[in-house]
Amino acid sequence: MFSRLLLLFLFSWTWGTLAATPSHEQIVGDFFNKNGASGGSTSNHTNNWAVLVCSSRYWFNYRHMANALGMYRTVKRLGIPDSNIILMLADDAACNARNRFPGSVYANPGRGLDLYGDNIEVDYRGYEVTVENFIRVLTGRMEPSVPRSKRLLSDASSNIFVYMTGHGGNEFLKFQDNEEISAFDIADAFEQMWQKKRYNEIFFMIDTCQANTMYSKFYSPNILATGSSKLDQNSYSYENDNDLGISVIDRFTHYVLEFMERINKTSHESMADLFAYYDPVKIHSDPGVRSDLFRRPLSEVRITDFLGGVAQVEVGEGVPVDTAAVGEDQWPLQGESPAVPPVLPVAENTQERVGDLGGGWRGMRAWGGVLLIGGLVGWVGFRS
Amino acid sequence: MPPHVHVHPDGTSLRDPSRLFYQSDSIRRLIIASYWLFIIAAIPLWWHITSIERLSLPTARVHAQAANHLRFPVQIQLENVQDSSISTSLQKLLDDRIHKSHGLDVQVRQQSDPTNPSDSYVIRAAEGVPSANERSLTYPVRPATLPNLADLLTLLLAPPIDAHRVAQYSPRYRLAFTLLNEDAAAGGAISGWDISGAISRHLSPILTALSVLHNFTIESQVQFHAPLAFSPTPIQDGSYGLTQEDLTVFVNSAEWSLSSSVSNDPVLHFIVFVPSASRRPLKILDSNGLPSTSNAFLLPQWGGMVIYNPPTQDTNSNTNANAPLPPSALHSLFSTFATQLLSLLGVPNLPGDLQTTTDALTGWQLDALLRRRTSENARGAYDTLQSIVKLVDQIENMPVGQDVRGDVLDSLSALEEMYTPSPSSPSSTPPSLTTTLHHSSTALTLASRAFFSPKMLALLYFPAEHKYAVYSPLFASATIPLAAAAIREVVAWRKGRREREGAGGGQ
Numbered sequence: 008m009f010s011r012l013l014l015l016f017l018f019s020w021t022w023g024t025l026a027a028t029p030s031h032e033q034i035v036g037d038f039f040n041k042n043g044a045s046g047g048s049t050s051n052h053t054n055n056w057a058v059l060v061c062s063s064r065y066w067f068n069y070r071h072m073a074n075a076l077g078m079y080r081t082v083k084r085l086g087i088p089d090s091n092i093i094l095m096l097a098d099d100a101a102c103n104a105r106n107r108f109p110g111s112v113y114a115n116p117g118r119g120l121d122l123y124g125d126n127i128e129v130d131y132r133g134y135e136v137t138v139e140n141f142i143r144v145l146t147g148r149m150e151p152s153v154p155r156s157k158r159l160l161s162d163a164s165s166n167i168f169v170y171m172t173g174h175g176g177n178e179f180l181k182f183q184d185n186e187e188i189s190a191f192d193i194a195d196a197f198e199q200m201w202q203k204k205r206y207n208e209i210f211f212m213i214d215t216c217q218a219n220t221m222y223s224k225f226y227s228p229n230i231l232a233t234g235s236s237k238l239d240q241n242s243y244s245y246e247n248d249n250d251l252g253i254s255v256i257d258r259f260t261h262y263v264l265e266f267m268e269r270i271n272k273t274s275h276e277s278m279a280d281l282f283a284y285y286d287p288v289k290i291h292s293d294p295g296v297r298s299d300l301f302r303r304p305l306s307e308v309r310i311t312d313f314l315g316g317v318a319q320v321e322v323g324e325g326v327p328v329d330t331a332a333v334g335e336d337q338w339p340l341q342g343e344s345p346a347v348p349p350v351l352p353v354a355e356n357t358q359e360r361v362g363d364l365g366g367g368w369r370g371m372r373a374w375g376g377v378l379l380i381g382g383l384v385g386w387v388g389f390r391s
Numbered sequence: 392m393p394p395h396v397h398v399h400p401d402g403t404s405l406r407d408p409s410r411l412f413y414q415s416d417s418i419r420r421l422i423i424a425s426y427w428l429f430i431i432a433a434i435p436l437w438w439h440i441t442s443i444e445r446l447s448l449p450t451a452r453v454h455a456q457a458a459n460h461l462r463f464p465v466q467i468q469l470e471n472v473q474d475s476s477i478s479t480s481l482q483k484l485l486d487d488r489i490h491k492s493h494g495l496d497v498q499v500r501q502q503s504d505p506t507n508p509s510d511s512y513v514i515r516a517a518e519g520v521p522s523a524n525e526r527s528l529t530y531p532v533r534p535a536t537l538p539n540l541a542d543l544l545t546l547l548l549a550p551p552i553d554a555h556r557v558a559q560y561s562p563r564y565r566l567a568f569t570l571l572n573e574d575a576a577a578g579g580a581i582s583g584w585d586i587s588g589a590i591s592r593h594l595s596p597i598l599t600a601l602s603v604l605h606n607f608t609i610e611s612q613v614q615f616h617a618p619l620a621f622s623p624t625p626i627q628d629g630s631y632g633l634t635q636e637d638l639t640v641f642v643n644s645a646e647w648s649l650s651s652s653v654s655n656d657p658v659l660h661f662i663v664f665v666p667s668a669s670r671r672p673l674k675i676l677d678s679n680g681l682p683s684t685s686n687a688f689l690l691p692q693w694g695g696m697v698i699y700n701p702p703t704q705d706t707n708s709n710t711n712a713n714a715p716l717p718p719s720a721l722h723s724l725f726s727t728f729a730t731q732l733l734s735l736l737g738v739p740n741l742p743g744d745l746q747t748t749t750d751a752l753t754g755w756q757l758d759a760l761l762r763r764r765t766s767e768n769a770r771g772a773y774d775t776l777q778s779i780v781k782l783v784d785q786i787e788n789m790p791v792g793q794d795v796r797g798d799v800l801d802s803l804s805a806l807e808e809m810y811t812p813s814p815s816s817p818s819s820t821p822p823s824l825t826t827t828l829h830h831s832s833t834a835l836t837l838a839s840r841a842f843f844s845p846k847m848l849a850l851l852y853f854p855a856e857h858k859y860a861v862y863s864p865l866f867a868s869a870t871i872p873l874a875a876a877a878i879r880e881v882v883a884w885r886k887g888r889r890e891r892e893g894a895g896g897g898q
Contacts, residue, residue, distance in 0.1 A: 148848055155653070369856070
């Protein structure tokens with residue numbers, strides 16, 4: 008088993024380094040494309056959705072709610088409308104009895120910017136944030152009575168940004184202090200979304216302890232994932248606010264939001280820039296990226312492809328033939344371009360969950376242990 | 392005296408402790424056996440309550456649908472044509488151009504054939520400019536013009552599609568019309584519009600023609616403060632311009648509330664934007680930075696926008712007056728909206744130089760759209776059914792209830808009905824496009840409903856270690872002593888029987 012994993016890792020590493028250098032034509036093409044209209048982006052999505060989840064409650068997890076609200080503000084600022092954002096907050100920090108600044112949630116120690124302003128729309132609040140509701144949102148399997156604002160009405164040309172924060176561990180994330188969601192559940196939910204053509208591409212970002220394990224089980228195509236810390240590593244909070252008395256944001260999310268402050272709706276910054284901005288020294292943990300399921304090179308993926316609400320536009324009443332042709336040229340299929348891996352070490356190229364043979368072996372081992380203990384106890388009992 | 396009876400010094404006889412009533416072997420064995428019987432009787436109950444209801448799905452029928460392909464029979468009738476060889480050569484030209492992927496079976500006939508069905512297409516040979524009305528085409532038919540006629544017919548029957556722009560099929564649509572004033576406080580805003588008149592004049596013919604496909608609900612609103620998220624660039628003649636990039640971020644969804652979220656139907660938005668009096672006129676710039684003549688643009692699958700610059704008022708009148716939208720502007724705006732609505736719903740354009748006198752859309756366009764939607768729906772229904780079967784197979788914890796199974800069966804029967812009509816309908820007339828579309832739409836709706844059934848939530852994944860970690864303390868700590876006791880009883884019983892036989896044999 009171990010030698011197989013080692014072989015897999017070596018193979019993926021050599022393949023990644025071999026495909027490293029971009030071709031000359033692509034560099035020139037990128038230069039021209041960057042100055043063009045909406046022709047630089049190689050994405051072919053027509054709408055954007057965001058699912059932002061804060062899964063922990065209680066006052067001392069203020070920073071998780073601030074994480075989710077900071078992402079919410081960024082995503083709204085970059086153009087995704089409220090009708091396309093599903094915000095799940097497991098607790099109410101703004102109206103908590105311990106909040107010295109009631110009605111406000113801040114994400115930096117000096118309390119400069121109030122994230123809980125006048126114009127936010129929380130779709131799932133308090134005890135509605137459960138694993139079951141989260142999976143229902145992703146897969147779309149809801150009772151007919153659920154209102155439109157709580158549904159993810161995405162289609163085959165939607166790009167979805169999924170952000171999760173809370174307390175987590177090796178392949179699980181804790182919800183509300185009494186249940187947990189595993190990496191397999193999220194992977195299965197994404198697979199069901201893929202089968203029903205509910206997404207074009209997904210960008211999955213997670214900020215918890217041992218976050219990188221959460222995306223290790225994905226097996227559906229077109230998913231780009233990033234996490235704040237790897238296996239056996241904690242993710243740390245940024246700073247405390249002295250008046251509120253608790254930490255107000257996590258390090259990983261803080262640096263991501265700092266990067267996003269430079270982005271506006273028409274920026275051409277790419278995901279490769281974001282991943283290059285990660286600094287393990289400042290974040291105090293090793294963020295990871297998983298891009299093996301993603302077909303486009305990361306330097307061509309714009310931040311606004313996922314976090315922004317930009318649209319493709321066709322000008323002209325009646326749409327004469329050449330305008331339509333120009334519109335179609337905007338979305339070229341670049342299947343043959345070489346992959347450009349990001350600077351950070353690519354996460355381990357895990358396969359789908361361990362095949363039946365592996366699961367069966369583990370099961371036999373477990374039962375063998377039980378029988379051994381039973382045998383020992385019986386033997387002790389029979390000696391007389 | 393039996394060996395198991397001891398005599399106490401004061402004469403009472405004590406019995407061997409192992410022979411006393413509460414240590415009787417048979418009672419003890421009965422008690423242990425009753426525990427085991429209880430466990431064995433409870434196993435079916437435990438199995439039943441921990442198992443997931445997974446009814447069987449008609450997998451073979453679903454896979455058999457892969458072999459079905461929709462074919463649309465198309466009859467073309469030539470009128471006023473004396474030369475009988477024209478129809479054969481036209482048929483041959485059409486067969487070259489329309490290949491199997493379009494799914495059309497084209498047949499060209501002369502006019503005198505009495506068995507033509509009523510919904511065939513008619514080509515009238517007449518000199519002059521070609522024109523198309525409903526399901527007829529007037530064209531100068533000569534042997535020299537036949538290739539052009541064949542090209543035209545190909546474009547009419549199987550037009551090229553732009554899948555990116557056209558919204559997905561849904562049986563119900565909401566159309567949201569909005570009049571947005573960027574800043575009415577700056578004066579000179581548009582205070583209202585005759586929306587119902589405009590809709591009835593410009594859009595009702597289209598909506599009525601398309602009512603066989605979709606059920607439309609219309610809502611409209613006027614807003615007086617709808618700020619832009621950016622500043623348009625001023626250009627030298629005093630007007631303001633929107634670059635191509637500005638257009639992509641024009642819709643400021645954070646601050647504009649454009650449609651009511653009452654239902655789950657898809658919404659198509661149509662917006663008239665009136666810029667603020669301090670930033671008029673607002674023009675769209677083309678890629679060279681020059682103002683283009685068009686003031687409308689389309690966002691694929693979302694809707695369309697038109698920018699309306701009210702005419703500048705002369706200095707005598709009150710420049711702060713708010714006026715309703717003048718009828719001439721309303722006319723041009725709603726003509727634009729009509730074009731945008733047609734392209735968003737997937738109605739193909741008539742080929743370039745073809746004239747028409749029909750109001751909304753000709754029968755050619757409607758039929759081409761019906762055919763395309765029908766094949767899309769059929770493919771979508773088949774894909775969904777395949778996905779259901781594959782997912783249920785792949786995720787073992789997924790329950791399949793009675794309603795899911797019922798929906799899958801109904802969807803399959805609608806699909807099969809569409810491909811091979813039931814014997815009850817007369818076999819001489821093929822089913823009309825409308826009924827075929829209806830079947831395909833039913834199949835797609837039911838398949839989607841089965842896929843999105845709320846009960847089909849896969850139960851949470853429990854890895855093997857979790858299951859054993861939960862079950863072992865529970866069951867092992869209860870069953871191991873029972874097992875040990877049972878084994879001990881069996882061994883003791885066998886030993887006792889051997890002793891009895893030995894003792895019996897020995898005597």
